[in-house]
Amino acid sequence: MYLYHFGIKELPFTLTPNTSYFFGLPSHKEAIQVLLTALKTGEGFIKVTGEVGTGKTLICRKLLNDLPDPFVAAYIPNPYLTPSELRRAVANELSVVLTDQTDQQEFTQRIQQRLIQISQENKSVVLIIDEAQALPIESIEALRLITNLETETRKLIQVVLFGQPELNQKLSLPELRQLKQRITFAYTLQLMDSDQVYQYVKHRMKVAGYKGADVFNDQCSKLLFKASKGTPRIVNVLCHKALMLAYGEGMQQVNVKHLKHAIVDTEAAEPIGNKLMLFTLSAVAIIMLAAGGYLSWLRYSL
Incomplete structure (x- = not known):
């Protein structure tokens, strides 16, 4: 999937409870x-x-x-x-x-x-x-x-x-x-606040082996907080989908657009902004991944 793209060894936002990712909120x-x-x-x-x-x-x-x-x-x-x-x-x-x-x-x-x-x-x-x-x-x-x-x-x-x-x-x-x-x-148990969401996401990326600049910036973290209301499981779902979209576009950082697509595609997330969007995440992801695969094929063919 996107492991090699972000230089990580495993998926950081799976829903399976894994104590190695325990953040200590x-x-x-x-x-x-x-x-x-x-x-x-x-x-x-x-x-x-x-x-x-x-x-x-x-x-x-x-x-x-x-x-x-x-x-x-x-x-x-x-x-x-x-x-x-x-x-x-x-x-x-x-x-x-x-x-x-x-x-x-x-x-x-x-x-x-x-x-x-x-x-x-x-x-x-x-x-x-x-x-x-x-x-x-x-x-x-x-x-x-x-x-x-x-x-x-x-x-x-x-x-x-x-x-x-x-x-x-x-x-x-x-x-x-x-x-x-x-x-x-x-x-x-209490839900996370906005700063805790930022630290939580950063922690999970680090445990997964990521070593670069923040993939989710402060603006993205605030949007994650609003959409998830600080619920760790929903944060995980949104981050996983956003990483897929960023990978599909060949980008090293997640942006607000990626997260908005992820939010629309996630029923458990709190709607943010305009609820009507042209494509669902699955359609957008398929298009982007297909485009990325096609460009890679061109490079190796020429």
């Missing part, structure tokens, strides 16, 4: 600090919420990578599970073998034995659940019962919930008030 750093502090104090439930695309999964994976040695992590990325499926997922993460006939009582006994074993090794178990807003109400109650397991001095398992704002609404239901009362630490 103030909101993200604060969330990590809150999580580590809460875990060290032995709290039962910890909650991190944020809008779609604010970097929850990235922080989740960063936490998994940075957990201190005394912690044993169990990770559930897709929590749309029945109570039975959730219990089995937790057991599997903790290397507890369950049979098809294992009932709730036997599950509790086996899990407790495993948790006590880990505790005797001077370690703590933390269960990390991503996209927690997808947990069915019955499964949330099953999760609460799992966290009832404790010694006389501390909990045998801690739970970190990552979720969209809908998680807050679900936890406000009367039938989940017991679990809500157990959430002792909570953090809400």
Whole structure:
């Protein structure tokens, strides 16, 4: 694609959460600090919420990578599970073998034995659940019962919930008030401001191997901020499309025109200026890339 053109080793704006691109936005750093502090104090439930695309999964994976040695992590990325499926997922993460006939009582006994074993090794178990807003109400109650397991001095398992704002609404239901009362630490992720967008884009280009002058100047960063409202995922989408257009024109820097085309082509972006444009990004990109390929063919043919 445009890797060679910009002198980079990999695509800098993919949507896959990659901890090597962790920028350390103030909101993200604060969330990590809150999580580590809460875990060290032995709290039962910890909650991190944020809008779609604010970097929850990235922080989740960063936490998994940075957990201190005394912690044993169990990770559930897709929590749309029945109570039975959730219990089995937790057991599997903790290397507890369950049979098809294992009932709730036997599950509790086996899990407790495993948790006590880990505790005797001077370690703590933390269960990390991503996209927690997808947990069915019955499964949330099953999760609460799992966290009832404790010694006389501390909990045998801690739970970190990552979720969209809908998680807050679900936890406000009367039938989940017991679990809500157990959430002792909570953090809400914030969106980026204009300067943070500029630094974020620059950081990702640098991690990808770029070494030249800014590809996205200050004017482009301000436009990125307006169109994305500071949401990292939307910034990534717009930057990737803008880089494609700049490459198609043989340019080393992205300009406002490239970004405006990218914005029009991205449904999640906030419309900027005139909504009516002659071509969609896909059509413009095809034309430009074709023209670039044709010029290259001419050079080698002459």
